[in-house]
Amino acid sequence: MSDRALPAPATPAMKPAPDRERRLALLIAAPAVLVLVGLFALPLVKLLAASLTDATGLTLTHYAKLLGTSYYLGVIWNSLRLALVTTLIALAIGYPAAFAIARARGWVRSALLASLFLPLAASVIVKAFAWTILLRSDGLVNTVLVGIGIIDEPIRMIFTETALFVGSVNIFLPFMILPIYTVVAQFDGRLTEAAATLGAGPLEAFVKVVVPLTLPGVIAGVALVFSLSVSAYVVPTLLIGERYPTLSTTIAKAYLLARQPEFGAAAGVVLLAIAIAVVALSTRLGRTGGKA
């Protein structure tokens, strides 16, 4: 028996060496990485740097002003309240709506999907203005309510929190329905029948089978709607105006009117932190199946 080592089996000609493979992967990813760094990372670093400076140099003054004064804490709370209320109402409407669309067949499903997608083609500004027209004293809503006898005379609806929440839910609702619908459309209806054969009632089957399986869609929808509504600018500006300051309107005023770009940057960082926290929590919930 020879003690000479056997020659190593030849590498298949088509398979590149690991190093070469890694280099190739890096080369393919490089343009996208450069775009992401240039368009997202650098501006964010610049924003953060601006928020930590003033005429004298490094400072935390802007954050102290934002997080240490009752007025600006109220502004942050206004943004959070708008986002929380919008998300909760959108979830309450969007969850059954997603099921309704998924269960529908033929032209009914097409019509429901069209009613979901078509409003996305209209500008947010147009939709917000439309609500100001509908909610006026002589608008459709007041006319109908007076007509059916619910109220005796028109009530003020424009420039109120009610108008803000109604408009916000209307504008962001599709972003709740779509992810839930995507999950529900793939849901096997026989699973609830199987649960019933094992003795589960309708409510138990819903809580123990349907909810866990549709949770990824719910989490995605909640993350989307919360992020969009917490940072909304046009909706509060047009539907309630000056007297309901939010982080977005505060940022715009700091840059455009008060000429305090550093303070605006700090408010932007706070808004970004809120949005990132919501997305991170959603991702975590998505991975752990709803257990934080």
Place this chain on the structure above:
Amino acid sequence: MVFDLRISRRSALRLGAGAFAGSLAMPAILRAAPKEIVVGGPAGAAKYFNADVFPIIEKALDVKILYEGTNSLTNLQKMQADKASPKMSVVIMDDPVMLPAAASGLITPIAASTVPNLAKLVPGTIHQDGMWANYQRPWAGIAYSTKRMPAAPKSWATLWEPKYGQKIIVPSLQNTEGFWVLLAAAHLETGKPYKEAQYDIDAAFRKLKSLKPNLLNVYTNAPQAINLLEQGEAWMIGGQFSAYTLIRKADGSPIDLAIPEGGGFSMPSGIAKVAGAPAGTTSDAVINAFLSPEVQTVLATKAFVAPTNSTVPTPAGYPDANSLFAPDWAFIAKERAGWVERWIKEMS
């Protein structure tokens, strides 16, 4: 199929001759597109500028005007951001915003040598040796819905009457016209005439906060506010001015503008050349056109403002200039940033 892109001398001559003959036959090919110039100005004026003013200037100068309509403070911010490489060439802003623009070197003087109509302006309308000129003088009072109010409001105090709960709109202090309600509040709170009351801003804010129960909204977008007044959703807008209100009245809207006891306000609007204007000498030509009798006549009749060109008559119904109060703009410009921040906090 492969094309040989090399051109022989004979072909080049043939192409050149063809192009020359073609250009003689169709001169439009050689005619350059009109030069574009970006003009920044108030959003509320966009409608009548685009409809009645710009077509005259574009035709006379063979230029295309791109109008950026917003409020004066936003235009000032844009100019500061673009200082190294300006996009706007001409800016139309209120006098209190022209002051910081001039102090920051954002606008550059104009002279009668390049803007001949400067020589025809009435006294007091050219500021800081030609840094800016007033092209129109609107007046401000209380705009009201004739559909809701059979009689014009007689006093600024009308805005505070409890029966007008949630019926009043006021401009934000971010808009120049926002100062008028602040001044009226100071006048009502102190009992002093405007000339003295304008410096007592604490009294103004004290009085203004008591207006909150009557407020339907505080606007930054003038067209939206006027629209609410036309619909009768708002009954009055405090501190609104003629160029926005009376132009809508002329179109048939059920609104009017009243001068309350104590008098209305004079609100001079300025026009200036942006420092480093990309349109160069075209900027001077556009400013000259704004000050010309043709455009001034259109402004006076369409927007119900007093012209600044001495050869153009004041429109019928324009109030006596002596009855209109002109405040200390320099003081306002100096204090305004602080007031805006205070307004945002106290009027939310």
